[in-house]
Amino acid sequence: MSKATIINAPPFVDTILYKNNSNVELYTVNAPSIWLLDDVPSGRVEYSFNQVLGNIFQNYVDAWNGAPFSRYYVNTVFVSLITTVLEIIFASMAAFAFSKLNFWGKNFIFMTFLATMMIPGEVLLVPNYITISKFSWIDSYYALIVPWVISVFAIFLIRQQFMTVPNELWDAAKIDGSSSWRFLWTVMVPLSRPAILTGALLKFVGSWNAFLWV
Incomplete structure (x- = not known):
C-alpha cells in the first residue's frame, strides 16, 4: 500500500492509501460513514470504539426525543x-x-x-x-x-x-x-x-x- 498526497479533499479526509491504483482505503476523522462509487472501487471509514458506542445509544436518544x-x-x-x-x-x-x-x-x-x-x-x-x-x-x-x-x-x-x-x-x-x-x-x-x-x-x-x- 502506498500513501497518497492529499491535494484537494474535504476537511474530514485524513489519509488515503492505494495499491496498484485499484484498492483504495480512505481514512477520515469525525465524518459520517460514506461509500465511494464514482472515483474508486470502495471506501472505508474507521471509527473508534467510543464513537461507535456513542452512535448506537444516540439512536435511542433520538428515538426517545422524536415522540412523547x-x-x-x-x-x-x-x-x-x-x-x-x-x-x-x-x-x-x-x-x-x-x-x-x-x-x-x-x-x-x-x-x-x-x-x-x-x-x-x-x-x-x-x-x-x-x-x-x-x-x-x-x-x-x-x-x-x-x-x-x-x-x-x-x-x-x-x-x-x-x-x-x-x-x-x-x-x-x-x-x-x-x-x-x-x-x-x-x-x-x-x-x-x-x-x-x-x-x-x-x-x-x-x-x-x-x-x-x-
Whole structure:
C-alpha cells in the first residue's frame, strides 16, 4: 500500500492509501460513514470504539426525543392498571352470581357468555368503533378502558374457582346474617386468590401488549 498526497479533499479526509491504483482505503476523522462509487472501487471509514458506542445509544436518544414516549408509557400503565382492577371486580361479582346464586336462566346466560368467546376480536373492531364514536369517546381514556372491563374468560376462570368453595360456608354465612356482598369479598375472594391473580396477570399483560384495539 502506498500513501497518497492529499491535494484537494474535504476537511474530514485524513489519509488515503492505494495499491496498484485499484484498492483504495480512505481514512477520515469525525465524518459520517460514506461509500465511494464514482472515483474508486470502495471506501472505508474507521471509527473508534467510543464513537461507535456513542452512535448506537444516540439512536435511542433520538428515538426517545422524536415522540412523547414518556406520555405513552404513562398512558399504557394507567390503562392497564385501571382495566385490570375493574375487570377483576366485575368478573368476581359475575362469577359469584353464576356459582352461588340461584336465578332464572342462570345456566343459559352463562353458556351465552361462553359462546361470545368464539367471536374473533377483529370482527368487533368496526362495531366497537362505531359505538364509541356515538358516545363521543374517540381519543379518550373511556374508549381504552370501558369496552375492556368485562372479560368472559375471567368470569369463567373465577367461577370455576368459586364452585370449589363448599356451599356449607355460604349457608353458615347466611345463618350468621352475612350479606352476599360481604361473603363475596371477605370469604370467596380471599379463598380464590390464585385464580384471581392469574386472571389479573393475564389481563394486565394483554392490556399492556394491546397494539390493536380489540
